[in-house]
Amino acid sequence: MPSVSNKGKHMPESPIRKLVPFAEKAYKANKTVYHLNIGQPDIKSPEIAMEAVANHHLEILAYTRSEGSQEYREKIAGYYHKNNIPVEAADIIVTTGGSEALLFAMGTIADAGDEIIIPEPFYANYNGFATASDVKIVPVISKIEDNFALPPISEFEKLITPRTKAILICNPGNPTGYLYSKKEIQTLAKIVKKHDLFLVADEVYREFTYDGYQHYSILEEESLAENGIIIDSVSKRYSMCGARIGCLVSKNKQVIATALKFAQARLSPPTFAQIASEAALQTPQSYFDEVIVEYQDRRNTLVAALKAIPGVQVGEPKGAFYCIVQLPIKNSDAFAQWLLEEFEDNGETIMVAPAGGFYSSPGVGLNQVRIAYVLKKESLIRAVEILKIALQKYKD
Numbered sequence: 001m002p003s004v005s006n007k008g009k010h011m012p013e014s015p016i017r018k019l020v021p022f023a024e025k026a027y028k029a030n031k032t033v034y035h036l037n038i039g040q041p042d043i044k045s046p047e048i049a050m051e052a053v054a055n056h057h058l059e060i061l062a063y064t065r066s067e068g069s070q071e072y073r074e075k076i077a078g079y080y081h082k083n084n085i086p087v088e089a090a091d092i093i094v095t096t097g098g099s100e101a102l103l104f105a106m107g108t109i110a111d112a113g114d115e116i117i118i119p120e121p122f123y124a125n126y127n128g129f130a131t132a133s134d135v136k137i138v139p140v141i142s143k144i145e146d147n148f149a150l151p152p153i154s155e156f157e158k159l160i161t162p163r164t165k166a167i168l169i170c171n172p173g174n175p176t177g178y179l180y181s182k183k184e185i186q187t188l189a190k191i192v193k194k195h196d197l198f199l200v201a202d203e204v205y206r207e208f209t210y211d212g213y214q215h216y217s218i219l220e221e222e223s224l225a226e227n228g229i230i231i232d233s234v235s236k237r238y239s240m241c242g243a244r245i246g247c248l249v250s251k252n253k254q255v256i257a258t259a260l261k262f263a264q265a266r267l268s269p270p271t272f273a274q275i276a277s278e279a280a281l282q283t284p285q286s287y288f289d290e291v292i293v294e295y296q297d298r299r300n301t302l303v304a305a306l307k308a309i310p311g312v313q314v315g316e317p318k319g320a321f322y323c324i325v326q327l328p329i330k331n332s333d334a335f336a337q338w339l340l341e342e343f344e345d346n347g348e349t350i351m352v353a354p355a356g357g358f359y360s361s362p363g364v365g366l367n368q369v370r371i372a373y374v375l376k377k378e379s380l381i382r383a384v385e386i387l388k389i390a391l392q393k394y395k396d
């Protein structure tokens with residue numbers, strides 16, 4: 001029998017999706033499952049975006065330009081200007097989700113065996129994109145005790161080798177909810193300038209900041225014009241995960257010209273979804289104001305309820321809609337599976353994402369889970385109550 005590639009064998013399973021078969025078993029057993037595992041917001045997509053698709057009468061559903069439609073890119077540039085990010089249409093390549101922007105970024109800046117330093121825990125799919133691109137992730141550990149703040153410069157400098165090509169951050173962070181300060185971005189800017197590296201910032205949660213904190217983008221930092229690459233997406237901003245539209249943004253002309261070649265190879269991003277995403281740019285600020293109030297309220301409810309459980313430790317998320325929760329257990333993979341397969345409270349259980357997959361250091365995060373607060377407040381309260389009861393019953 002022909003065999004699959006070693007690379008394929010090494011592709012990691014998504015820690016967020018690998019428990020799906022056990023969830024299906026739970027549904028078959030008529031259990032209600034509260035999904036705390038996946039970042040699929042329950043917020044409605046903006047009507048203006050849905051209507052733009054419904055009212056569009058294309059005769060041919062044609063390819064668009066590989067870098068995305070000109071009108072859309074010009075409007076995205078307008079959105080960035082409003083956010084103090086001085087980029088133009090020519091600095092933007094529209095991609096099939098932030099996921100493709102990450103793949104293009106890795107392909108553009110790194111050869112096989114090159115290294116990218118990433119504060120961990122990090123968005124689990126970075127592991128998959130790195131494997132697909134033959135890139136080595138070098139983790140720098142950020143700790144729950146420090147609320148996952150940027151590790152000291154010395155920790156980064158210890159890890160820089162001749163093969164290091166970039167530092168990659170996620171801001172605000174999935175899975176930590178950590179929001180990097182302007183000072184921390186400036187610290188990173190100093191490191192990448194000193195060592196001539198790229199700074200890739202996954203800013204797909206830019207709008208989701210709480211307690212009055214403002215997001216500070218890497219491209220607000222003038223010194224990063226040649227070093228900075230933003231990864232962006234409409235998925236979470238407009239609760240349009242199924243549109244599959246994102247973009248890669250850089251002032252570095254060589255980066256854009258190279259990423260464009262990857263974009264040309266896959267021809268174009270989806271046409272209808274660009275129409276929806278272009279219309280979504282007209283979403284009024286009031287939509288975001290309401291969404292932020294809702295998420296902040298959910299976060300407050302969730303974090304307070306979690307902290308009230310003996311032995312549970314949780315970071316203080318300032319952005320995005322996730323938190324890492326440390327539990328009084330040994331192995332969160334086994335615990336998450338047990339929750340679905342064996343446990344129930346009045347016919348209900350929860351699904352969580354084991355945090356091991358958000359680390360690349362082996363054996364780290366095994367007593368942690370990631371929780372997404374994408375459910376209504378009442379559901380979150382019930383879900384945490386289920387977690388508390390489950391922890392009382394669970395034997396490692």
Ligand SMILES: Cc1ncc(COP(=O)(O)O)c(C=O)c1O
Pocket residue numbers: 039096097098099100123170174202204232233234235241244245246
């Ligand atoms: C941090 C982060 N980056 C990128 C993505 C990719 O999103 P998409 O491909 O839907 O734009 C996600 C999705 O959850 C994410 O959480």
